[in-house]
Amino acid sequence: MANETPQVMTIAGTDSSGGAGVSADLKTFFAHHVYGANVIVSVTAQNTIGVQDVQMVTPDMVTQQLTSVGNDLKISAFKTGMLGDAVTVHTVAAAILKQDFGDYILDPVMIAKGGARLLTEQAIDAVISDLLPLATLVTPNLPEAEVLAHSQIKTHEDVADVAKRIQLLGAKNVLLKGGHGNEKKVYDYVLLENGEHFWMTSQRVDTVRTHGTGDTISAAITAQLALGETLKNAIITAKAYVDATIRNGIYVGHGHGPLNHSASVIDSNQPEVLDDL
Numbered sequence: 001m002a003n004e005t006p007q008v009m010t011i012a013g014t015d016s017s018g019g020a021g022v023s024a025d026l027k028t029f030f031a032h033h034v035y036g037a038n039v040i041v042s043v044t045a046q047n048t049i050g051v052q053d054v055q056m057v058t059p060d061m062v063t064q065q066l067t068s069v070g071n072d073l074k075i076s077a078f079k080t081g082m083l084g085d086a087v088t089v090h091t092v093a094a095a096i097l098k099q100d101f102g103d104y105i106l107d108p109v110m111i112a113k114g115g116a117r118l119l120t121e122q123a124i125d126a127v128i129s130d131l132l133p134l135a136t137l138v139t140p141n142l143p144e145a146e147v148l149a150h151s152q153i154k155t156h157e158d159v160a161d162v163a164k165r166i167q168l169l170g171a172k173n174v175l176l177k178g179g180h181g182n183e184k185k186v187y188d189y190v191l192l193e194n195g196e197h198f199w200m201t202s203q204r205v206d207t208v209r210t211h212g213t214g215d216t217i218s219a220a221i222t223a224q225l226a227l228g229e230t231l232k233n234a235i236i237t238a239k240a241y242v243d244a245t246i247r248n249g250i251y252v253g254h255g256h257g258p259l260n261h262s263a264s265v266i267d268s269n270q271p272e273v274l275d276d277l
Protein backbone atom coordinates (compact mmCIF):
# COMPACT_ATOMS: atom_id res chain seq x y z
CA MET A 1 0.00 0.00 0.00
CA ALA A 2 1.51 3.35 -1.00
CA ASN A 3 2.12 6.02 1.63
CA GLU A 4 0.64 4.03 4.47
CA THR A 5 0.10 6.13 7.61
CA PRO A 6 2.74 5.41 10.31
CA GLN A 7 1.13 3.03 12.79
CA VAL A 8 2.19 2.43 16.39
CA MET A 9 0.83 0.42 19.30
CA THR A 10 0.73 0.60 23.06
CA ILE A 11 0.34 -2.48 25.25
CA ALA A 12 -0.63 -1.11 28.66
CA GLY A 13 -3.27 -0.43 31.28
CA THR A 14 -6.04 2.15 31.31
CA ASP A 15 -6.36 5.09 33.72
CA SER A 16 -10.01 6.05 34.28
CA SER A 17 -9.02 9.69 34.89
CA GLY A 18 -7.45 9.82 31.43
CA GLY A 19 -4.00 11.13 32.38
CA ALA A 20 -1.68 8.13 32.38
CA GLY A 21 -1.39 4.68 30.78
CA VAL A 22 -3.13 4.08 27.48
CA SER A 23 -4.79 7.53 27.53
CA ALA A 24 -1.44 9.33 27.75
CA ASP A 25 -0.04 7.10 25.01
CA LEU A 26 -2.89 7.70 22.56
CA LYS A 27 -2.88 11.46 23.16
CA THR A 28 0.88 11.52 22.56
CA PHE A 29 0.54 9.46 19.36
CA PHE A 30 -2.19 11.84 18.16
CA ALA A 31 -0.01 14.89 18.91
CA HIS A 32 2.72 13.34 16.75
CA HIS A 33 0.36 12.58 13.84
CA VAL A 34 0.86 8.83 13.98
CA TYR A 35 -1.95 6.30 14.18
CA GLY A 36 -2.19 4.53 17.56
CA ALA A 37 -3.54 1.05 18.33
CA ASN A 38 -4.11 -0.01 21.94
CA VAL A 39 -3.88 -3.45 23.53
CA ILE A 40 -5.33 -3.33 27.04
CA VAL A 41 -3.80 -5.63 29.67
CA SER A 42 -5.40 -4.08 32.75
CA VAL A 43 -8.13 -1.67 33.76
CA THR A 44 -7.46 0.65 36.68
CA ALA A 45 -9.92 2.70 38.69
CA GLN A 46 -7.59 5.65 39.11
CA ASN A 47 -7.54 9.42 39.47
CA THR A 48 -4.92 12.10 40.08
CA ILE A 49 -4.89 11.19 43.79
CA GLY A 50 -4.21 7.47 43.48
CA VAL A 51 -5.15 4.04 42.19
CA GLN A 52 -8.35 2.73 43.79
CA ASP A 53 -8.66 -0.66 42.04
CA VAL A 54 -7.06 -2.82 39.36
CA GLN A 55 -8.59 -5.57 37.22
CA MET A 56 -6.30 -7.62 34.97
CA VAL A 57 -7.46 -8.72 31.51
CA THR A 58 -7.17 -12.51 30.91
CA PRO A 59 -4.03 -13.78 29.11
CA ASP A 60 -6.17 -15.22 26.28
CA MET A 61 -7.77 -11.84 25.71
CA VAL A 62 -4.37 -10.12 25.69
CA THR A 63 -3.10 -12.62 23.10
CA GLN A 64 -6.25 -12.22 21.03
CA GLN A 65 -5.94 -8.42 20.97
CA LEU A 66 -2.32 -8.69 19.79
CA THR A 67 -3.32 -11.19 17.09
CA SER A 68 -6.17 -8.95 15.94
CA VAL A 69 -3.87 -5.94 15.61
CA GLY A 70 -1.08 -7.98 13.99
CA ASN A 71 -3.40 -9.54 11.43
CA ASP A 72 -4.52 -6.21 10.08
CA LEU A 73 -2.40 -3.18 10.98
CA LYS A 74 1.20 -2.52 9.97
CA ILE A 75 2.79 -1.54 13.29
CA SER A 76 6.32 -0.17 12.91
CA ALA A 77 7.01 0.70 16.57
CA PHE A 78 5.33 -0.14 19.86
CA LYS A 79 5.68 0.32 23.59
CA THR A 80 4.68 -1.51 26.73
CA GLY A 81 3.60 0.30 29.88
CA MET A 82 1.88 -1.14 32.96
CA LEU A 83 1.93 -4.93 32.64
CA GLY A 84 0.76 -5.81 36.17
CA ASP A 85 1.83 -9.39 36.77
CA ALA A 86 4.21 -12.14 35.60
CA VAL A 87 1.56 -14.04 33.61
CA THR A 88 0.87 -10.93 31.55
CA VAL A 89 4.59 -10.32 31.00
CA HIS A 90 5.02 -13.91 29.71
CA THR A 91 1.92 -13.57 27.52
CA VAL A 92 3.06 -10.30 25.96
CA ALA A 93 6.61 -11.62 25.43
CA ALA A 94 5.32 -14.72 23.62
CA ALA A 95 3.06 -12.67 21.35
CA ILE A 96 5.65 -10.06 20.39
CA LEU A 97 8.17 -12.80 19.58
CA LYS A 98 5.70 -14.34 17.13
CA GLN A 99 4.73 -11.16 15.30
CA ASP A 100 6.88 -8.35 13.93
CA PHE A 101 5.73 -5.05 15.40
CA GLY A 102 9.03 -3.23 14.77
CA ASP A 103 10.97 -1.20 17.34
CA TYR A 104 10.04 -1.94 20.95
CA ILE A 105 10.15 0.69 23.71
CA LEU A 106 9.92 -0.94 27.15
CA ASP A 107 8.70 1.40 29.90
CA PRO A 108 9.15 -0.77 33.00
CA VAL A 109 6.27 0.80 34.94
CA MET A 110 6.38 -0.39 38.58
CA ILE A 111 4.78 2.17 40.89
CA ALA A 112 2.27 4.98 40.25
CA LYS A 113 3.01 8.57 41.41
CA GLY A 114 0.60 8.07 44.34
CA GLY A 115 2.56 4.98 45.50
CA ALA A 116 0.36 2.13 44.18
CA ARG A 117 2.13 -0.98 42.84
CA LEU A 118 1.52 -1.49 39.12
CA LEU A 119 3.86 -4.51 38.75
CA THR A 120 4.07 -7.38 41.23
CA GLU A 121 7.42 -8.26 42.81
CA GLN A 122 7.48 -11.61 40.92
CA ALA A 123 6.87 -9.88 37.60
CA ILE A 124 10.09 -7.85 37.88
CA ASP A 125 12.20 -10.96 37.16
CA ALA A 126 9.92 -11.79 34.24
CA VAL A 127 10.43 -8.31 32.78
CA ILE A 128 14.20 -8.77 33.05
CA SER A 129 14.27 -12.28 31.57
CA ASP A 130 11.52 -12.07 28.94
CA LEU A 131 11.27 -8.45 27.83
CA LEU A 132 14.58 -6.62 28.33
CA PRO A 133 16.36 -8.68 25.62
CA LEU A 134 13.57 -7.89 23.13
CA ALA A 135 13.56 -4.14 23.69
CA THR A 136 15.13 -1.55 21.39
CA LEU A 137 15.11 0.86 24.35
CA VAL A 138 14.22 0.56 28.04
CA THR A 139 13.11 3.71 29.89
CA PRO A 140 13.28 3.27 33.69
CA ASN A 141 12.85 6.16 36.11
CA LEU A 142 15.33 6.40 39.02
CA PRO A 143 13.58 3.97 41.44
CA GLU A 144 12.85 1.48 38.63
CA ALA A 145 16.49 1.57 37.51
CA GLU A 146 17.62 0.85 41.08
CA VAL A 147 15.33 -2.19 41.21
CA LEU A 148 16.42 -3.53 37.79
CA ALA A 149 20.13 -3.11 38.58
CA HIS A 150 19.91 -4.09 42.28
CA SER A 151 21.95 -0.97 42.99
CA GLN A 152 21.32 2.37 44.68
CA ILE A 153 21.62 5.71 42.90
CA LYS A 154 22.99 8.65 44.89
CA THR A 155 25.19 10.50 42.38
CA HIS A 156 25.34 11.22 38.64
CA GLU A 157 28.15 8.64 38.42
CA ASP A 158 25.77 6.08 39.95
CA VAL A 159 23.24 6.89 37.20
CA ALA A 160 25.78 6.10 34.47
CA ASP A 161 26.88 2.96 36.30
CA VAL A 162 23.32 1.68 36.75
CA ALA A 163 22.50 2.36 33.09
CA LYS A 164 25.51 0.23 32.15
CA ARG A 165 24.34 -2.57 34.45
CA ILE A 166 20.88 -2.48 32.85
CA GLN A 167 22.48 -2.68 29.43
CA LEU A 168 24.43 -5.74 30.60
CA LEU A 169 21.11 -7.37 31.55
CA GLY A 170 20.30 -7.41 27.83
CA ALA A 171 18.76 -4.03 27.04
CA LYS A 172 20.28 -2.58 23.86
CA ASN A 173 19.70 1.09 24.69
CA VAL A 174 18.82 2.73 27.99
CA LEU A 175 17.09 6.04 28.84
CA LEU A 176 17.34 6.60 32.57
CA LYS A 177 14.76 9.30 33.41
CA GLY A 178 15.58 11.77 36.15
CA GLY A 179 12.15 13.11 37.09
CA HIS A 180 12.40 11.67 40.63
CA GLY A 181 15.63 13.55 41.40
CA ASN A 182 15.65 16.59 43.70
CA GLU A 183 17.98 19.02 41.94
CA LYS A 184 16.91 22.31 40.34
CA LYS A 185 17.41 20.75 36.93
CA VAL A 186 16.23 17.35 35.71
CA TYR A 187 18.95 15.10 34.33
CA ASP A 188 18.01 12.25 31.98
CA TYR A 189 20.83 9.92 30.93
CA VAL A 190 21.04 7.96 27.68
CA LEU A 191 23.32 5.00 26.96
CA LEU A 192 23.20 3.72 23.40
CA GLU A 193 24.05 0.28 22.00
CA ASN A 194 27.29 1.54 20.42
CA GLY A 195 28.55 2.89 23.76
CA GLU A 196 27.64 6.52 22.98
CA HIS A 197 26.15 8.23 26.01
CA PHE A 198 24.81 11.68 26.79
CA TRP A 199 22.81 13.69 29.32
CA MET A 200 19.69 15.70 28.56
CA THR A 201 19.01 18.47 31.06
CA SER A 202 16.21 20.97 31.46
CA GLN A 203 14.86 23.20 34.24
CA ARG A 204 12.75 21.24 36.73
CA VAL A 205 9.22 22.66 36.56
CA ASP A 206 7.95 23.29 40.08
CA THR A 207 4.62 21.47 39.82
CA VAL A 208 2.80 18.38 41.06
CA ARG A 209 1.07 18.12 37.67
CA THR A 210 3.28 15.34 36.34
CA HIS A 211 0.88 12.37 36.10
CA GLY A 212 1.95 10.24 33.15
CA THR A 213 5.28 11.90 32.27
CA GLY A 214 6.98 8.53 31.86
CA ASP A 215 4.20 7.11 29.69
CA THR A 216 4.31 10.25 27.58
CA ILE A 217 8.04 10.29 26.88
CA SER A 218 8.10 6.60 25.91
CA ALA A 219 5.05 7.05 23.67
CA ALA A 220 6.67 10.10 22.04
CA ILE A 221 9.86 8.11 21.33
CA THR A 222 7.71 5.32 19.81
CA ALA A 223 5.96 7.86 17.58
CA GLN A 224 9.21 9.51 16.49
CA LEU A 225 10.72 6.14 15.53
CA ALA A 226 7.63 5.35 13.42
CA LEU A 227 8.14 8.71 11.73
CA GLY A 228 11.64 7.60 10.74
CA GLU A 229 13.79 9.45 13.29
CA THR A 230 17.03 7.94 14.55
CA LEU A 231 16.82 6.67 18.12
CA LYS A 232 19.00 9.53 19.42
CA ASN A 233 16.89 12.22 17.74
CA ALA A 234 13.67 10.47 18.79
CA ILE A 235 14.76 10.55 22.45
CA ILE A 236 15.81 14.23 22.36
CA THR A 237 12.64 15.35 20.57
CA ALA A 238 10.48 13.28 22.93
CA LYS A 239 12.16 14.90 25.94
CA ALA A 240 11.37 18.33 24.44
CA TYR A 241 7.72 17.30 23.97
CA VAL A 242 7.23 16.01 27.53
CA ASP A 243 8.86 19.20 28.83
CA ALA A 244 6.33 21.26 26.83
CA THR A 245 3.41 19.18 28.17
CA ILE A 246 4.57 19.91 31.75
CA ARG A 247 5.43 23.62 31.26
CA ASN A 248 2.14 24.42 29.51
CA GLY A 249 0.22 22.85 32.40
CA ILE A 250 -3.52 22.33 32.63
CA TYR A 251 -5.61 22.26 35.81
CA VAL A 252 -7.46 18.97 36.29
CA GLY A 253 -8.04 17.01 39.51
CA HIS A 254 -6.81 17.42 43.09
CA GLY A 255 -3.54 15.48 43.10
CA HIS A 256 -0.83 14.73 40.53
CA GLY A 257 -2.66 16.39 37.63
CA PRO A 258 -2.36 15.28 34.02
CA LEU A 259 -0.19 16.84 31.32
CA ASN A 260 -1.15 19.11 28.47
CA HIS A 261 -0.77 16.71 25.56
CA SER A 262 -1.84 19.34 23.05
CA ALA A 263 1.36 21.30 23.74
CA SER A 264 3.18 21.81 20.47
CA VAL A 265 5.90 19.35 19.55
CA ILE A 266 7.47 21.96 17.28
CA ASP A 267 7.46 24.98 19.64
CA SER A 268 9.01 23.03 22.51
CA ASN A 269 12.36 23.96 24.11
CA GLN A 270 15.13 21.56 23.21
CA PRO A 271 16.87 20.09 26.26
CA GLU A 272 20.55 20.83 26.75
CA VAL A 273 22.47 17.78 25.45
CA LEU A 274 25.87 17.17 27.08
CA ASP A 275 28.39 14.35 26.77
CA ASP A 276 29.40 14.76 30.39
CA LEU A 277 28.19 16.83 33.36
Ligand SMILES: Nc1ncnc2c1ncn2[C@@H]1O[C@H](COP(=O)(O)OP(=O)(O)OP(=O)(O)O)[C@@H](O)[C@H]1O
Pocket residue numbers: 020111112113140141142177178179180186187188202203204205206207210211212213214215216217239242243246
Ligand atom coordinates in the same frame (compact mmCIF):
# COMPACT_ATOMS: atom_id res chain seq x y z
N1 LIG B 1 9.01 18.49 37.35
C1 LIG B 1 9.55 18.22 36.15
N2 LIG B 1 10.04 19.22 35.38
C2 LIG B 1 10.58 18.99 34.17
N3 LIG B 1 10.69 17.75 33.64
C3 LIG B 1 10.22 16.71 34.36
C4 LIG B 1 9.63 16.88 35.64
N4 LIG B 1 9.24 15.65 36.11
C5 LIG B 1 9.57 14.77 35.15
N5 LIG B 1 10.18 15.38 34.10
C6 LIG B 1 10.65 14.74 32.86
O1 LIG B 1 9.62 13.84 32.47
C7 LIG B 1 10.19 12.65 31.93
C8 LIG B 1 9.68 11.46 32.72
O2 LIG B 1 10.43 11.37 33.91
P1 LIG B 1 9.99 10.66 35.26
O3 LIG B 1 11.25 10.28 35.93
O4 LIG B 1 9.03 11.52 35.99
O5 LIG B 1 9.20 9.37 34.70
P2 LIG B 1 8.18 8.41 35.45
O6 LIG B 1 8.45 8.40 36.91
O7 LIG B 1 8.26 7.13 34.74
O8 LIG B 1 6.77 9.09 35.21
P3 LIG B 1 5.29 8.49 35.58
O9 LIG B 1 5.47 7.36 36.52
O10 LIG B 1 4.52 9.63 36.13
O11 LIG B 1 4.70 8.09 34.27
C9 LIG B 1 11.71 12.84 32.01
O12 LIG B 1 12.18 13.27 30.75
C10 LIG B 1 11.90 13.91 33.06
O13 LIG B 1 13.07 14.65 32.83
Ligand SMILES: Cc1ncc(CO)c(N)n1
Pocket residue numbers: 012013014015020021022044046081082109111112113118211212213214215
Ligand atom coordinates in the same frame (compact mmCIF):
# COMPACT_ATOMS: atom_id res chain seq x y z
C1 LIG C 1 -2.50 2.46 33.91
C2 LIG C 1 -1.28 3.23 34.30
N1 LIG C 1 -0.15 3.05 33.60
C3 LIG C 1 0.97 3.73 33.93
C4 LIG C 1 0.98 4.61 35.00
C5 LIG C 1 2.24 5.35 35.38
O1 LIG C 1 2.18 6.65 35.03
C6 LIG C 1 -0.24 4.78 35.71
N2 LIG C 1 -0.33 5.62 36.77
N3 LIG C 1 -1.34 4.08 35.34
